[in-house]
Amino acid sequence: MTAVTVETGPRLHVGFRNLALGGERLYGAVGIAIDRPRLRVSARPAAGATADPLGVCAALGIDGVATAIERPLPMHVGLGSGTQTALALATAASHAAGAPVDARAVAPQLGRGGRSGIGVAAFEAGGFIIDAGQPTDAFTATVPPSGSWEVPAVAHRATLPATWRFVLVRPTVRPGRSGADEETAMRAVVEAADAAPAAAIDAVIDEQLLPAVDAGDLHSFGAALAAIDRHNGRWYTDAQGGTHRGVLDGLIDALAAAPGCVGTGQSSWGPTIYGVTDQTAAPAVAAAAEAALADCDLAGTVTVAAPREAGARCVADAARAERV
Numbered sequence: 402m403t404a405v406t407v408e409t410g411p412r413l414h415v416g417f418r419n420l421a422l423g424g425e426r427l428y429g430a431v432g433i434a435i436d437r438p439r440l441r442v443s444a445r446p447a448a449g450a451t452a453d454p455l456g457v458c459a460a461l462g463i464d465g466v467a468t469a470i471e472r473p474l475p476m477h478v479g480l481g482s483g484t485q486t487a488l489a490l491a492t493a494a495s496h497a498a499g500a501p502v503d504a505r506a507v508a509p510q511l512g513r514g515g516r517s518g519i520g521v522a523a524f525e526a527g528g529f530i531i532d533a534g535q536p537t538d539a540f541t542a543t544v545p546p547s548g549s550w551e552v553p554a555v556a557h558r559a560t561l562p563a564t565w566r567f568v569l570v571r572p573t574v575r576p577g578r579s580g581a582d583e584e585t586a587m588r589a590v591v592e593a594a595d596a597a598p599a600a601a602i603d604a605v606i607d608e609q610l611l612p613a614v615d616a617g618d619l620h621s622f623g624a625a626l627a628a629i630d631r632h633n634g635r636w637y638t639d640a641q642g643g644t645h646r647g648v649l650d651g652l653i654d655a656l657a658a659a660p661g662c663v664g665t666g667q668s669s670w671g672p673t674i675y676g677v678t679d680q681t682a683a684p685a686v687a688a689a690a691e692a693a694l695a696d697c698d699l700a701g702t703v704t705v706a707a708p709r710e711a712g713a714r715c716v717a718d719a720a721r722a723e724r725v
C-alpha cells in the first residue's frame with residue numbers, strides 16, 4: 402500500500418441532444434473538460450476508523466485507507482464537481498489499497514453517470530465530448546437505485562485548440578440543483594419535453610458544431626454552443642424560470658456583448674456561465690465579466706480556463722505512505 406494523490410479539473414455541461422420521450426435515445430450530453438479550477442484528493446494507508454468523504458470507500462468496500470479532499474472544487478455550481486470528486490476519491494483510495502478500480506465501471510455504484518456521461522469521460526481522458534445517451538425505454542418516473550445503470554458511451558471525442566479559452570463567471574447566488582431536488586426536476590422536465598428543440602440541436606451539432614471542431618473554427622464553435630444553450634433552455638423554462646436562471650440573464654447578455662467573446666452559455670443548472678474566446682482576448686473578456694458582476698450588484702468569481710485534453714492524474718508517493 403502507498404499514498405496516492407489524484408488531480409483533475411471540472412467540466413462544462415453545454416446541454417443535451419434530446420430530452421423528449423418520443424425518440425429512441427434520451428439525453429446525449431455535450432460537454433468540455435477544462436483545466437481550472439483544480440481538484441486534488443489524496444489517500445493513504447490507515448488503521449481503525451478512517452476519513453471517508455462522500456462515503457466512497459464504504460460504497461466500494463475499500464478498507465484500510467483514509468482519504469482527504471485537499472483542494473476542493475466548488476460544489477453545485479454547474480461544474481460537475483460531485484462526479485469529479487467521487488471518481489478522484491475512488492481512484493486514489495483503490496490505488497492506495499493496491500486494487501485499482503475503473504472509474505467508468507464504479508461510477509454507477511457512486512450514483513454518477515446515469516444521465517450524462519460527460520463527467521466520467523472528462524475524468525477518463527478530457528477533451529470535447531458528446532455521449533451516446535441512454536435508451537429512452539430505460540427512463541423511469543422514479544429514481545433508479547445506484548449501480549443499476551451503465552454510463553453513456555462516448556460517441557464523439559475531440560481535442561480543442563490549445564489557444565481557446567473559456568471565461569467562467571460564477572456569481573455568489575443560490576447553488577444549482579443537486580441530489581433529490583435535481584432528480585425530481587429532471588424527471589419533470591423530461592416528462593414535459595417536446596421534440597422540437599431536439600431536432601434543432603441535432604442540426605446545430607451536425608451542421609455547425611462538429612465541423613467547427615474539426616476545422617478549429619472558434620467563431621463557429623462559439624456560435625454553435627450558444628445555439629445549443631438557447632435550445633436546451635426551452636426545455637427548462639418552467640424548472641428555472643426562463644431559458645437561463647433569471648439572475649443570470651444580465652450577466653450572460655453582458656458577456657455576450659464583450660469584444661472577443663464568440664459564444665456564451667449556462668453550464669448545467671448554473672450558476673456558472675461561460676464565455677468562449679481565445680487566449681489573446683481572454684483578459685479583456687474576463688475584465689468585462691468582472692464589470693458585469695459589479696453592474697448587476699453581484700459578488701462572484703471570474704476564472705479563465707483552457708481546454709483540458711487529458712484525464713485525471715494519479716501519482717503514487719511511497720514517502721507519504723504513513724499509517725495513522
